[in-house]
Amino acid sequence: xxxxxxxxxxxxxxxxxxxxxxxxxxxxxxxxxxxxxxxxxxxxxxxxxxxxxxxxxxxxxxxxxxxxxxxxxxxxxxxxxxxxxxxxxxxxxxxxxxxxxxxxxxxxxxxxx
Amino acid sequence: xxxxxxxxxxxxxxxxxxxxxxxxxxxxxxxxxxxxxxxxxxxxxxxxxxxxxxxxxxxxxxxxxxxxxxxxxxxxxxxxxxxxxxxxxxxxxxxxxxxxxxxxxxxxxxxxxx
Numbered sequence: 001x002x003x004x005x006x007x008x009x010x011x012x013x014x015x016x017x018x019x020x021x022x023x024x025x026x027x028x029x030x031x032x033x034x035x036x037x038x039x040x041x042x043x044x045x046x047x048x049x050x051x052x053x054x055x056x057x058x059x060x061x062x063x064x065x066x067x068x069x070x071x072x073x074x075x076x077x078x079x080x081x082x083x084x085x086x087x088x089x090x091x092x093x094x095x096x097x098x099x100x101x102x103x104x105x106x107x108x109x110x111x112x113x
Numbered sequence: 114x115x116x117x118x119x120x121x122x123x124x125x126x127x128x129x130x131x132x133x134x135x136x137x138x139x140x141x142x143x144x145x146x147x148x149x150x151x152x153x154x155x156x157x158x159x160x161x162x163x164x165x166x167x168x169x170x171x172x173x174x175x176x177x178x179x180x181x182x183x184x185x186x187x188x189x190x191x192x193x194x195x196x197x198x199x200x201x202x203x204x205x206x207x208x209x210x211x212x213x214x215x216x217x218x219x220x221x222x223x224x225x226x227x
Contacts, residue, residue: 032213043117043218044156045205089156091216099212100146100169105155 004104006090012019012110019080023073025089030092033066033073036090038087038106047088048075080111115139117219119205125225129194134222135204136188144208145188146216147180149173149201156204162188163212195226 004026011018023033031052031059050057050066050073057064064078077084087106093099118137126132138145147159160170162180179191188207192199202223206216 018175034215036216038156041202041221043206045218046215049215071126093213100158100161100171101216102158103148103156 002026002092002102004028004090004092004102006088006104006107007106008107010108010110012112013080015081015111015113017080019077019084019109019111021075021088021090021109023075023104025071025090025092025104028071028092029068029095032092033064033092034063034091034093034101035064035073035075036089036091036103038089040087044103045091077109080109082111082113085109085111115217116206117207119203119219119222121222121226122220125227126195128197128226132192132195132199132224134190134192134203134205134217134224136190137186138188138205138207139209139217140186142150142207142209142217144212145182146206146208147190148204148206148218150221151201152203153198159190159203192224195224197200197226200224200226 003026026082034049038044048064050064064112065074087108089106090104091101093101120135145162150156159174161168177193183187202221204221205219
């Protein structure tokens with residue numbers, strides 16, 4: 001069955017450092033990979049989308065890489081701030097899974113001042 | 114900025130009761146979804162809806178569940194006879210005019226079944 005794996009252990013980093021989160025997947029050939037942010041008790045909020053034929057995407061302090069051979073995406077937050085503390089969800093979309101978006105369990109990030 | 118709104122924010126119900134969760138998607142969006150998140154677990158796909166019919170549903174979305182778009186704005190999820198294990202946060206989401214891409218989520222409806 002399709003699986004999305006994200007590090008279940010929380011990531012603790014110091015303010016100003018770069019946070020790197022990993023997403024691995026199996027039994028899936030996604031057309032798109034997305035990253036969302038979720039704060040406690042709130043709905044997920046879209047951050048970035050990367051297509052299967054793209055290697056890297058950037059948006060402000062965020063960078064996503066996508067390696068379809070390794071079946072892995074890395075999500076980087078540079079110059080991290082305490083306000084970046086949240087759970088970050090990796091999500092995959094189509095075509096082998098249809099065009100629904102399925103989510104990983106997320107990695108909790110804590111940025112200390 | 115346009116947003117997806119959900120009501121109620123929290124509902125407590127007795128096992129076996131019917132529950133209707135309501136959503137108002139972003140007005141020009143065409144694709145609608147329900148997800149659920151059991152406390153401490155991942156966001157799980159329930160159902161997608163387009164052109165007034167279900168386009169895809171998960172194994173979770175059994176005969177106890179139904180969705181409806183009764184008018185041009187509301188999108189509802191009905192649970193016919195709630196079970197304890199239905200306790201979760203239910204999120205409505207919508208997409209624009211493409212079936213691919215960014216999902217816009219509401220803030221969720223927390224359902225507690227006693």
